[in-house]
Structures are given as structure tokens and as C-alpha cells.
Amino acid sequence: MAAEGVPLDLLFVLMAVFIAVTILLGLYGYRHTKSNQQFLLGKNKSNTVIIALSYGATFLSASAIIGFGGQAANFGPVMMWLCFLNLALGLFVAFVLFGPRVRRVGKKLGASTFADLLGKIFKSGGIRGFTAMIIIVMMPIYAAAVLKGGVNTLVVLTGLTDLYDVILIILAVIVGLYVVYGGIIAVMYNDALQAGIMIVGMVIILSVTLYELSHASTTISALGYDSVPAFGTSKWWTVISTFLLGVGIGALTQPQLVVRFMSAKNDRMLKRSLIIGSIFMFVIVGSAYTVGASTNVYFFEHYGMGSVEYVTTVLHQGVDFIIPNYVLGVFSEYPLGDVFICIFLLTLLCAAISTLSALMHTIGAAGGHDMFSLIKNRKTRSDEDFQSLRINRIVTAIVMVLVVVYCYLMPSDIIAKATSLFMGLTAAAMLPLMTYGLFSKNPKKNVAIASMTVGTAAYLFWALFINAGMSIFLPICKWITGNPVLFMEGNLQFVDALVVALPLSTLTLVIGYLITRWKEPKADAEAETDDTSADS
Amino acid sequence: MTFFGLSDPYIIGAYVGCILCVILCCAWAIFKKDDGDEEEGEE
Numbered sequence: 001m002a003a004e005g006v007p008l009d010l011l012f013v014l015m016a017v018f019i020a021v022t023i024l025l026g027l028y029g030y031r032h033t034k035s036n037q038q039f040l041l042g043k044n045k046s047n048t049v050i051i052a053l054s055y056g057a058t059f060l061s062a063s064a065i066i067g068f069g070g071q072a073a074n075f076g077p078v079m080m081w082l083c084f085l086n087l088a089l090g091l092f093v094a095f096v097l098f099g100p101r102v103r104r105v106g107k108k109l110g111a112s113t114f115a116d117l118l119g120k121i122f123k124s125g126g127i128r129g130f131t132a133m134i135i136i137v138m139m140p141i142y143a144a145a146v147l148k149g150g151v152n153t154l155v156v157l158t159g160l161t162d163l164y165d166v167i168l169i170i171l172a173v174i175v176g177l178y179v180v181y182g183g184i185i186a187v188m189y190n191d192a193l194q195a196g197i198m199i200v201g202m203v204i205i206l207s208v209t210l211y212e213l214s215h216a217s218t219t220i221s222a223l224g225y226d227s228v229p230a231f232g233t234s235k236w237w238t239v240i241s242t243f244l245l246g247v248g249i250g251a252l253t254q255p256q257l258v259v260r261f262m263s264a265k266n267d268r269m270l271k272r273s274l275i276i277g278s279i280f281m282f283v284i285v286g287s288a289y290t291v292g293a294s295t296n297v298y299f300f301e302h303y304g305m306g307s308v309e310y311v312t313t314v315l316h317q318g319v320d321f322i323i324p325n326y327v328l329g330v331f332s333e334y335p336l337g338d339v340f341i342c343i344f345l346l347t348l349l350c351a352a353i354s355t356l357s358a359l360m361h362t363i364g365a366a367g368g369h370d371m372f373s374l375i376k377n378r379k380t381r382s383d384e385d386f387q388s389l390r391i392n393r394i395v396t397a398i399v400m401v402l403v404v405v406y407c408y409l410m411p412s413d414i415i416a417k418a419t420s421l422f423m424g425l426t427a428a429a430m431l432p433l434m435t436y437g438l439f440s441k442n443p444k445k446n447v448a449i450a451s452m453t454v455g456t457a458a459y460l461f462w463a464l465f466i467n468a469g470m471s472i473f474l475p476i477c478k479w480i481t482g483n484p485v486l487f488m489e490g491n492l493q494f495v496d497a498l499v500v501a502l503p504l505s506t507l508t509l510v511i512g513y514l515i516t517r518w519k520e521p522k523a524d525a526e527a528e529t530d531d532t533s534a535d536s
Numbered sequence: 537m538t539f540f541g542l543s544d545p546y547i548i549g550a551y552v553g554c555i556l557c558v559i560l561c562c563a564w565a566i567f568k569k570d571d572g573d574e575e576e577g578e579e
Contacts, residue, residue: 077542080550087557096564221543228546271565278561282554 006158006328006345007338014342018197018349019174025189029182036387039183040112040365041263046188048269052276054191054358055260057198059090059251060281061146061355062348063419065202065288066153068243070319072292073307075239076225079292083285085248091277094252095261099270101438102261111262112385114255114362115370118430121437122445125374125383130452132370134429135255135363138422140399143359144406145418147172150352151407153324154345156317168407175353176400179360180393184263187357194350198284201347204340206287208330209294216297223306225296234494241496242420242469249498250423253430255366256358288323295326302329324348360403364396420496421463421470428455428501432509440513447512455505462497470497 033039046054072079102117111117115135119128151168155161178186213219220226229235251257264270295307303310307322315325327344331337368391376386410418432455433448463470465477465486478484485493542548 077547077550080547080554084550084553084557087554087561092557092561092564095561219542226542226544226547228544268570271568271570274561274565278558282558286551286554 006341008158008160010338011158011342011345014346015349018346021193022174022178022190022353025193026178026182026186028189029178029184029186032185033181033183033389036369036389036392037112038185039389039392040369041259042184042188046263046265046269048272049276050188050192051260051264051269052273053195053280054188054354055257055273056277056280056284057191057195057351057354058256058260058358059086059254059355060198060284060351061419062150062153062352063146063355064285065348065351066320066323067149067419068247068285069288069292070322071243072289073295073322074319075229075235075243076227077220077289077293078228078239079243079289080286082244082248083282083289085244086251086285087278087281089248090251091274091281094257095270095274095277098252098258098434098438099261099264100267102258103264103267103270105438106262110385113365113369114258115366116373116385117258117262118434118437118448119370122433122443122448124445124449125377127433127445127448127452128370129374131255131430132366132374134425134456135366136371138425139255139359139363139366140403140406141410142418142422143356143363143399143403144410146352146355146359147403148407148410149320150349150356153321153348156321157324157328157345169404171349171353172400172404175357175360176397179357179364180396180400183392184259184361187361188260188263190357191354194354195280197343197350198347198354199280201343201350202284202287205291205327205344206283208334208340209291212330213294213297216301218297218300220293220297223296223300225293225306232491234491237491237494237496238469241494241499246420246424246427246496246498249431249502250420250427253426253434254423255426256355256362259362259365291326292323295322298326298330356403360396360399363399364392367399368392368395424463424496424498424501425456425459428459428498428505430455431502432506436509436513444512444516447509447516450512451505451509454508455501458504459497459501462495462500466492467495467497468493 029042033042068079068082105111105121106117109117109120111120113132115128115131118131119125147168151164151171155164155167160167178190229239261270264273292307299305299307299310303314305314307326308319311317311319311322311325315321317325324344328341331340331344334340368388369385372388372391372395373384373386377383429452432451436451437443437448464474465471468485471477471484475484477486487493542551
């Protein structure tokens, strides 16, 4: 069914035009990237529209459309609460509370990356190195999931499965080239282009879906998808803890998003970005989840079964393929359906590329700027930032190869979970200390290190030994105990690691903060006593 | 009450929450006064 519905000649023409424009924007970035600072932050080349669309397109990968959209087909429109959290936390809180602070503190301290920012706030090379290492080790998993998801969908829908390797490598090379040479300027301008295509694609799909719903003989409610899962059930824990909290809260500490704040010229620019950013996010995420849940009506009317059942048992594909198959099916019934199918595929590709390019740039900067500076500092016993555009470009190119290798090592159908894993880990490890560092007058390094260590350790332990969904990434528990998780019975295996790790890291930070507050007056008093006795 | 075939108040609440969030973001961007942005016009 799939391959027959896609007009390959039209798709190739659209792709050729898209790639040509992408390369042109890459060249624009290359011409304006003369220094390492321009490669990392690209200041003076960003404006309100670019920041808003770049933030949105980076935030929302193909994962948001087909990964979480597929989950909306599985769990129903309750996933709209994730859209709400994305808007409330990932956008409003991020742009109003964190954004201006990050920009000002980053500028004051001369920080160029997320790890650099945290390192300079706490005056700690260790925190900078640790943050950079988390980015270098964990982010490629997320990047590979994004790349693999985009290519997988493309080849399955077009029937070009024999060309999977070629398409994956070509895509990685195109993205790699414009990131390596064009730096953040090429990334942000391409993000804006891709965001524009995403809006067009999703508005068309949503409009057709609403039209279909209004003419359907059944409704989402009638099929039983219109309800929040019962409290405490495995479904409830998966939806609430993994999807809603894991991704909703995790978005606040995404290094690739924080850098967008640092590239803004002033606070007003950030504030204005909220208009386009919020509309963009609502259109893309709201459409994806609404369409995802509505696919059940379509599949029920055509095949007498729900989306998940049809796609998994009849087509033998994963939930990530629900929305693509729906689009293919529904548009084949409309005039100009071929064109819309191609626009949808391009939308998916844009969503994947926009996130992938930002991730590659962030990983490259963590290696080529943060780790390079730290290693140089250790050798020269100095404490400065070493700026090398060449090193940054070399590391980013290596990252591109690494991401492709990861694609072949990772299991299929893990887009949504890989996204949750990375966002959850960064939130558990970084959110309390980032908040503390940005808003405290005199942040203490030891408090931050304690919180970060507890958050990371707790998250990794829970993800690798307790949570069934996450332990597939690295089956250590299975190697040791023979079971995929420690507790096979009960709902504990469905509880996301963030629900445990974030409160623990926050608690550690609060306790550490209180101890330092308690010690400081004591130390001051002791110093005062010493002064008095010395005087007498 | 149904909303595009949806009847669960929690689900409808999610849609309403999203729309209110977008309105809040736009209102903030338009009406919130600049609090002395010291780097205005910086190049």
C-alpha cells in the first residue's frame, strides 16, 4: 500500500529544490562565520522571527509529529496535555523566566555554550566538563533517533527500503556539511525555512483531518479513546510520567535550546519571539496530537479496527508509522493528494533535519569548544577559553559520523523513548542547578555538584534497572540478573526515571543550600570572633 | 457537551489550556513593558 501512494518524481523535484535552498543558506552561514564566536552563537545575525522559528523547529523534531503523534493514536488526545506543557513550560517559562536571565548572565560571563555557561556560573571546570560529557555521550542517541526516524519513515513510505543506507548517509552528510561550515547561522536560518514548511504541511493535514472527522460516522469518544487513563495503571504511569513530565519538564534544560537565548541581542527580541513561537508550537504539536488521536476514526471506518491494531498487526509496523500511513491513505482520496503527500514527507524531513542540525552543532561545540578548552587548560595550567573554529568544525564532522554509527546500533521504534531519555536525564541532572545558578546571588559549586551527581546517578539507575521502556537502550540489568528490569511485577517498571531523579536532585540542592546558609553565618561569626580576640 | 467529537472534560481542558497559553504568550509579548534592557540596540 505504502509505496504505491507516493509520486517519486514529484518528491524528487521537491527534495532537489529543498536541498538547493538548504545549501544556499549553508553558504550564507559560511560567509558570515569568520570566528569561533560566530560559529557558536552567531550574534547579530538572529532576529525575532529567526529565534522563534529556530527554537520551535529545534524543539519539535519528527519525534513530536510521528513519534508522539503515534502515541496520541495509542493513548488518545490526553497527549494534548503535553502540548500544554510544551507551551507553558517549554515556551512561556523558558522565554519569560529563564531566557532573559540566560542571555544576560551568559553575556556577562562571556559564555558561548550551555556547558560553558554552567561552568562559568559555578566557576567550575568539573561542572563544565561533566555537562559537556553528558552532551557528548547522551545527545548522539537522541540525534540518531531523530535521523533514523526521519529516514525510516521516508524509505518505508516511498518503498525505497533498498536505498535506506544511501539516503541516511546523504542526509547526514548534507546536514553535517551545513553545520560544519555554516555554524549556528546556517543552522538557525535553515531551521526557519524548515519551520515554514512544517507549518504549511501540518495545517493542511489538520484541515483535512477535521473535515474527515466532521463527515465520519463515528467519533473518538465513541471508540473509547477520549479519556484520561485510570489513575495508577501502567498506562497512566507511562503517559503521565514518561510523556507528559519527562518531555514537558525536560524541555527547559535542552542545551541546544538554551543556546538560542544566548544568541539573542536583547531581552525585547526574546519577548517578541513568544508570539511566533507559541503559534508555531501550538499549530505543529496540537495538529500532530489531534491528527494522531483522530487516525483511530479513519482506520476504524476503513478497516474496522483502531490505528495501533491496524498498523502493528496488518502492516507489521510500529506506532511511529500510524500518522504516515494515515496521511498516505487519506490523501489518496483527495484531488492533488500526491502533492500533499510529498509536502508531508518534506515536513517530516524538515522536522528531523532542523533538530538534527541543532543537536550536531551542540555536540560539536561541547567537544570542540568545551572539552578542547578544558584539555588545553589542564596542559597549560591556565583558565581561559581557547577559540578554534577549525577544531569545532573537525569535532562536528566526527559527530556526524558518530550519529550515523549510532543509527545502526539502536533498536527500531524508539524515537519517542530516546527523546524522553535525553530530555529526562538533562532535566534531572541540570534543572535544579541551572535554576540555582541563574537566580542565586552567590551560587556554590559544591551544592551544584552534589545535585548534579545525585540527579544523574538516580536517573541512570532507574532508567537502566527499573524502567522497562528505557532499559532496552543498554540492557545491563538483563546481563546481570537475566531479567530486563529488577521488579517485573507491579507498575514500578512503568514509572519514568525523571519522577524519581528530579525530586532527588532538587532535594539534594535544597539541603546543600541550607547547609551552606547555616555554615556561612557561622563562619562569619567565627571570623568576627577571631577579629575581636585579635583586637583585644 | 462535545468538542469535535470529544466529551471528556480533562481532554477539552487540555485544548482550552493550550489556547489560553498561546493568548498569554502573545499578550506578554505585546503588553509587557521592557524592564530597562541595558543592551538595547547592541551590535
